Amino acid sequence: MNAATALDEQIKRYRRMTGEQRLAVALELHEMSCDIAREGIRHQHPEASPTEVERLLHRRLELARAA
Numbered sequence: 001m002n003a004a005t006a007l008d009e010q011i012k013r014y015r016r017m018t019g020e021q022r023l024a025v026a027l028e029l030h031e032m033s034c035d036i037a038r039e040g041i042r043h044q045h046p047e048a049s050p051t052e053v054e055r056l057l058h059r060r061l062e063l064a065r066a067a
Contacts, residue, residue: 001009014022034057041048041056048056 014025017025037057037060038053041053041060045052045056
């Protein structure tokens with residue numbers, strides 16, 4: 001299976017899902033991407049407290065929305 005075929009199959013699977021199921025997938029992917037961003041922030045700012053990491057994450061999200 002090549003990448004295009006795999007993408008087509010994934011789209012078919014998403015279309016068979018209910019709206020609630022698609023929303024759950026989207027929220028899970030969002031949380032996973034936030035976790036990855038938090039790890040990057042911790043790597044860049046090892047001295048940052050958990051509160052500071054969250055502040056920096058929210059700042060990144062605000063900048064992404066503005067772009």
